[in-house]
Amino acid sequence: MADIRLEGLRKAFGATPVIHGLDLSVADGALCVVVGPSGCGKSTLLRLIAGLETPDAGRILIGGRDVTRSAPGDRNIAMVFQNYALFPHLTVARNIAFGMEVRGAPRAEIDRRVREAAAILQLDRLLDRKPRQLSGGQRQRVAMGRAIVRDPAAFLFDEPLSNLDAQLRGEMRAEIKRLHLALGATAVHVTHDQVEAMTMGDMLVVMNRGRIEQVGPPMALYERPATTFVARFIGAPPMNLTPAREDSTPFGPASGAAMVGVRPEDLQLCPENPRLRPIVRLVEPLGPDTFAHAEIDGVAITVRLPGSERIAVGDVLPLRPHPERLHRFDADGARLG
Numbered sequence: 423m424a425d426i427r428l429e430g431l432r433k434a435f436g437a438t439p440v441i442h443g444l445d446l447s448v449a450d451g452a453l454c455v456v457v458g459p460s461g462c463g464k465s466t467l468l469r470l471i472a473g474l475e476t477p478d479a480g481r482i483l484i485g486g487r488d489v490t491r492s493a494p495g496d497r498n499i500a501m502v503f504q505n506y507a508l509f510p511h512l513t514v515a516r517n518i519a520f521g522m523e524v525r526g527a528p529r530a531e532i533d534r535r536v537r538e539a540a541a542i543l544q545l546d547r548l549l550d551r552k553p554r555q556l557s558g559g560q561r562q563r564v565a566m567g568r569a570i571v572r573d574p575a576a577f578l579f580d581e582p583l584s585n586l587d588a589q590l591r592g593e594m595r596a597e598i599k600r601l602h603l604a605l606g607a608t609a610v611h612v613t614h615d616q617v618e619a620m621t622m623g624d625m626l627v628v629m630n631r632g633r634i635e636q637v638g639p640p641m642a643l644y645e646r647p648a649t650t651f652v653a654r655f656i657g658a659p660p661m662n663l664t665p666a667r668e669d670s671t672p673f674g675p676a677s678g679a680a681m682v683g684v685r686p687e688d689l690q691l692c693p694e695n696p697r698l699r700p701i702v703r704l705v706e707p708l709g710p711d712t713f714a715h716a717e718i719d720g721v722a723i724t725v726r727l728p729g730s731e732r733i734a735v736g737d738v739l740p741l742r743p744h745p746e747r748l749h750r751f752d753a754d755g756a757r758l759g
């Protein structure tokens with residue numbers, strides 16, 4: 423296993439810069455999740471690490487070795503793609519073994535590694551099936567099996583869960599996490615799904631337009647987003663953010679900030695002494711929680727309430743923001759304090 427270091431990485435396609443001088447260190451054994459909106463450069467970043475693209479500037483180090491100009495096959499990295507790219511005419515066992523067979527690995531070693539990978543991925547009983555006889559989640563596991571048998575220095579996952587339905591995604595999220603714990607492998611996982619981003623990794627990288635907005639443990643980014651972009655991107659529903667008018671906002675004093683934000687769960691019902699009284703426009707009961715989408719003076723506010731609260735469209739919600747959980751940002755969107 424190995425750490426991954428990116429230094430001043432730049433990449434343009436034609437005249438369009440896509441990665442703008444990016445620095446990132448992923449520690450040995452870490453599961454790093456890169457999240458960002460469509461087109462922000464996540465896949466390009468992964469392809470640069472894998473060697474499928476060449477950077478215009480900067481360096482890529484894997485396990486301390488400079489691989490910036492190395493061919494993909496010389497980087498000892500396994501990439502798991504969005505579409506599983508399994509061979510339909512080969513069994514699960516042969517799909518997993520394919521890369522080793524091509525390299526001419528000894529039969530006994532191939533069999534041993536396939537068995538080990540199948541055990542980790544719980545594919546033991548499916549080894550003789552063809553891909554069409556598998557569910558989406560099982561196919562995904564075969565694709566991972568293929569990566570595991572190579573015993574790579576690091577794994578790269580390019581939105582591997584995006585083809586799966588909601589329940590399977592949940593299961594596979596847990597599976598990748600388990601796998602990561604079992605293998606202790608350095609992994610970079612790219613997604614645009616912020617739930618995946620929050621739950622999977624021990625290190626979260628938020629990207630925006632080819633730049634890193636913030637890096638850190640998921641909860642640190644949630645609790646102290648460095649920019650309004652991160653504040654909006656991490657958390658569902660997103661943070662309520664409103665511009666200050668005359669140094670004031672519905673959530674509290676602006677104290678010199680240009681924008682003030684509060685998370686939906688940090689607005690509490692307070693019938694005695696409310697700070698704001700928005701009108702409910704839409705109610706979304708989810709079971710344990712109910713999201714109320716309300717409005718005050720043209721400002722839209724989302725509130726997370728216990729599912730036991732009975733609220734209806736047209737109700738006035740007496741609310742008080744948790745005073746220590748206000749987020750303040752300057753005119754450029756950078757966090758204050």
Ligand SMILES: Nc1ncnc2c1ncn2[C@@H]1O[C@H](COP(=O)(O)OP(=O)(O)OP(=O)(O)O)[C@@H](O)[C@H]1O
Nearest residue numbers: 435436440458459460461462463464465466467614
């Ligand atoms: N081979 C290419 N030639 C030209 N432009 C490209 C190429 N690959 C990617 N791009 C452009 O680079 C930008 C970043 O693309 P990239 O696929 O890295 O984004 P992404 O964040 O992974 O997006 P998504 O979540 O939609 O997959 C996009 O504007 C895309 O159109």
